Amino acid sequence: MIEHRKGITIAILLIIAPPLVTLIATAHQMIGTGGDGLIRASAVVAPPAPPPPAAKPAAPAAATPAAPAAPAPTATSAAPAQVPGRSALDFSASRPDWEGFLRGADPEAGKQLAATGKPGAGVQACIACHGPAGITPTGGIFPNLAGLSREYLAKQLADFRSGTRVQPLMNTVARALTEQEIGQVAAYYGTLAGPPLHVGEFGGDAARKLDLQGDGARALPACANCHGLRGMGEGPLLPRLAGQSKEYFTDQMNAFRNGSRQNDDVGVMRAFSQRLTDSEIEALALYYAGPPPKPK
Ligand code: HEC
Ligand code: HEC
Structure with a gap:
């Protein structure tokens, strides 16, 4: 009986010991590196003084007073070539x-x-x-x-x-x-009413589908998600498309597509426009523009 108990105790010890050792070793290493594990601030070479807003998001993330942790997150976000406009990696409150x-x-x-x-x-x-x-x-x-x-x-x-x-x-x-x-x-x-709505009279079903449903296969959300139903605009910063001319619309889509317009803050329009074909852009242009203006 006693022999039997001893056997069980040893078996349990053998099961518990390896994870316990791993746990202790991991804890030891984490404490040894100041809580940052392998990603130490000193391991990343950061530019000396990043733009001031970077200091804010860093503060809650790294509560350890020991390491000057601020440069670590900025080093990764500053790495790509600086593009005008706001970076998709910049989560600080925007104060335009x-x-x-x-x-x-x-x-x-x-x-x-x-x-x-x-x-x-x-x-x-x-x-x-x-x-x-x-x-x-x-x-x-x-x-x-x-x-x-x-x-x-x-x-x-x-x-x-x-x-x-x-x-x-x-x-x-x-x-x-x-x-x-x-x-x-x-x-x-901002006080003036836009032109009368004629959205959807031209441009055909392909354009209508892109406006109302998007295309999941290309990760294209419906334009209406952001630009409102029938291109009426949505909230303060999502512009109305309804009634803009075919030329202006096409120019803007091409400018987003080739990167010459970069002021869509997180790059949504640059991304979406690249997933559309020329003929889809043309169809969407007709769809939102409505009938051509009558020459006066
Ligand atoms: C995730 C939101 C979002 C979606 C979806 C979206 N857009 Fe936009 N779009 C924007 C934002 C934001 C702007 C304004 C960028 C700026 O501040 O200059 C914009 C601007 C535009 C402009 C320029 C308007 C102007 O007056 O200069 C066009 C044209 C446009 N979008 C077309 C489209 C079309 C077509 C689709 C669907 C294929 C679409 N957008 C889907 C967010 C979106
Ligand atoms: C000589 C002609 C001309 C004059 C004058 C002019 N604009 Fe423009 N404006 C344009 C053109 C062309 C565009 C389209 C720019 C583009 O393709 O990116 C434009 C675009 C704009 C846009 C962007 C609209 C959008 O949907 O994104 C705003 C806002 C604007 N103009 C405001 C003004 C204001 C305010 C004035 C007067 C102080 C003015 N413009 C005077 C030619 C002009």
Whole structure:
């Protein structure tokens, strides 16, 4: 009986011992490296002073006071070539400049500016290209501004100004405006109703399917998920597509596709546009544009 018990005790000991040893060894190693395991801050060579927002997300992650842990996460996010706009790896709270431009902005002053431009600074009236009430009579390369939100408009003007969105005409215009004036014109155009809806009359079923369902096989979400039902726009930063001309729409899709427009903050439009064919982009352009404008 006693012999039997001894045998069981030894067997149990033999079973428990190896994992116990592993556990102790792992704990020892973790303590020895200051809790960071194999990923030590010193193991990654980081640029000396990363941009200030990086300090914030690092703080809750590494509570160990021993290691200067801040450079570790930034080293990985700073590695790819710097692209204008916001990185998909940047999870810090966004505080865009244009928010400030809009604070207390007077739409009446914006209306005035839209009608006269700034002759002294060589800026033509906005209405010359964007139409008298933010709806371009000719279409073509000129987008309608009516129907877009003040936030989206201010963001685009700020992006043209900083150069994250490139188009020579609008880069010149936006750089000649003050921050206050950008707020004013954005506030003004944000009050105007967009053109009547004709979405879906053209472009066929392929475009309709992409708008309403997307294509799971290509990991393409429905455009309507972000741009609203019938391209009406959604919330402050997801622009209306309905009523933009075929040319403007196609230009923007191609610009996202070839990377010349990079101001979609986390790169969603750059990614989605690359999964579409030329003929799908053309069909979508007709789908959102509706009937061609009548020449006046
Ligand atoms: C000389 C013609 C011209 C004038 C004047 C002009 N724009 Fe533009 N604007 C354009 C063109 C062309 C585009 C399309 C840019 C592109 O293809 O990226 C554009 C685009 C824009 C956009 C982006 C719209 C979108 O859907 O993303 C905004 C906002 C804008 N303009 C605001 C203004 C304001 C405000 C003024 C007056 C202060 C103005 N523009 C004056 C030609 C002009
Ligand atoms: C995950 C959200 C999302 C989805 C899905 C999406 N978009 Fe966008 N799209 C955006 C955002 C955000 C912007 C504005 C980027 C910026 O700030 O300049 C944008 C901008 C655009 C613009 C430029 C509008 C202008 O006025 O200049 C076009 C055109 C466009 N999207 C077409 C599409 C089409 C077509 C689809 C479906 C195939 C689609 N988008 C799906 C988020 C999305």
